[in-house]
Every structure is written in C-alpha cells, then in structure tokens.
Amino acid sequence: MEESNRPKWMRSTKGAPFTGIGSLEAAILAVVWQHDQTTVRQVYETLRERRQIAYTTVMTVMNNLTKKHLLVQDKTRIAYVYTPAIPGREVAQTVLESVVDRLLTGQYNVAVSQLLKLDKELTPEQTDELRAWARERFGA
DSSP: OOGGGSOGGGSOSSSOOOOOOOHHHHHHHHHHHHHSSBOHHHHHHHHHTTSOOOHHHHHHHHHHHHHTTSEEEEOSSSSOEEEESSOHHHHHHHHHHHHHHHHSTTOHHHHHHHHTTOSSOOOHHHHHHHHHHHHHHHOO
16 A cells, blocks of 8 residues: 555654554553543543553553544543544554555465464465355445
C-alpha cells in the first residue's frame, strides 16, 4: 500500500514505515472502544488496575493517538473527553494487513493458519474456501 493511499493514522510522521500499534496504545484504544467515550482519568484508573502506570504517560499517549487520528478529543469540558475516531475492527484489520504484508510477505494463508492455531499452513485454495464459507455464513 503506497504511503499516500494509507489512512492518516498509518502514515509515518518520522519517515519510518508503519509497523503497528504499540502495546500501550492498543491497551488505551481498547479501553476507549469499550466505553465509547472516556477521559484520561478513566483510562488511567482502568489501566492502573492491571499495571503500574503514570497518569502523565496515559495523557501523553492519548494525545499522540489524537494526533494520529485514532481518537477525537473534545476540549469543551474541563476534563477532555475522548472518543474513537475509527472503529476498533477497522484498526485491527488494517494492522493485521500491515503485519501480513510486512512480516509474512503477503502470505495470508500463513496468517489464517496462525490465527486459527493450526499446526500446518492452509493452502491458498483452502484459504479461499474458508473465505467463501465465512462470507456465506456471516455476510462478511
């Protein structure tokens, strides 16, 4: 995928190629997607239940996610309110596609095998059959 065709959040601001979302970014996005709208304080309190983390770290990462166009920041209240700019499913799909393109050189059959926890690779034909079955079953 050419840089100009990538979603804004995937475009590099420092010249480095996009390789995915960091683990803290993913954890924060998961909290925001779960609540649909939230504040830094709410995300901080949720994350603090699972790990030691500084409030300022959460605030910085949420601001960075806003700059990457993954969150929308509402500054009209005393505590800024954050909402998802992009649905989680769309972000996950884009990240997975990027990983498959970069790490697996486009071998989707290998990725599907890994995701299904199979001990062997699916052939491209098996991947096509699975895709057709999923479309028929789930309308995807």
